[in-house]
Amino acid sequence: MTDLLFTRLTHGLLLASAVCLASPAMAATPAQFDSALAQFQQARAGHEAAIGKSAEAFEALLKAEPLNPVLMAYAGATTTMKATTTWLPWSKMSYAEDGLALLDKALTLLTPAHNAPQQHDVPATLEVRFVAANTFLAVPGFMNRGARGAKLLEEILASPLLGVAPLEFRGNVWLTAAQLASKENRPQDARKYLDEVIKANAPQAEAARTQLKAIAS
Known part of the structure; x- marks a missing residue:
């Protein structure tokens, strides 16, 4: 039953095009981000091999910008998706819990400074919340993230920033x-x-x- 629930995760992540919040030093270039995002889009389309590649790409970008909430959110989402790539129950839970922890941290990093449109013109605060909402709504119910995912989605819908996205x-x-x-x-x-x-x-x-x-x- 757990295997079936986790298998739904990859296909449940219906995410929008991403943004990248640049930091003063060693910021990810648009090409690097777009490459990682392309792998992510392949992963959520059902290409299992792209899951690991996407996770590695976003982990590398996050190492260069460890306080970038957008990169952290995508690293968290791809790590969570890795739960679908193994049959080992403890590995499934480890990937899921590690990924969700990164998403939680990315949400705590958001400040009013992240309201401004960044790469791809999407406000970072909306992008992070949307990545988290989709992931929380996609993970198995026993992980108790559905209600929070729904709340994040409500916040996005109610945000005046959505109108300029x-x-x-x-x-x-x-x-x-x-x-x-x-x-x-x-x-x-x-x-x-x-x-x-x-x-x-x-x-x-x-x-x-x-x-x-x-x-x-």
């Missing part, structure tokens, strides 16, 4: 909110968020239309 990021947030609402049997809320995607003509509009049809049926 890139449309692709907003679309991902709305889609995730719709999926959670559907899972919690809140079809009216799900339709509301899907309508936001379509009304804004976000890149996810076609996916939103498909989900609306599923709700209607």
Whole structure:
């Protein structure tokens, strides 16, 4: 049962495009970050080999910028995803707990200074919360992170910063909110968020239309 729950983790991480908060020295270059992010996107698409590569890439970037909450959040998410790559129960728990601890720490590092748009024009405070929310919502229920993941998602939706974030990021947030609402049997809320995607003509509009049809049926 635990194996099946952890297997869902990789496919449950529906994350938006990332930002990188630059530090004065040894900051990750856009190319380095984009390379790590590309591996992450392959990992969440189901390519198991990319999980380890993504984790290694973000760990290396985090070593250069140990107080960068965005890098720490992605390092935490990829470490948590490594729980899906092993059959050993103790290794699964170790990866999951280590990854969640990094996400917790990344959230505590957020300050008003992280409200400004950074790389990819997404405010770091939203990016970190979204990475954490998706991971918390994806891990098995016995880890008791679902409620916190839902709360983080609510904070993102209520933040005035969401209105200045890139449309692709907003679309991902709305889609995730719709999926959670559907899972919690809140079809009216799900339709509301899907309508936001379509009304804004976000890149996810076609996916939103498909989900609306599923709700209607």
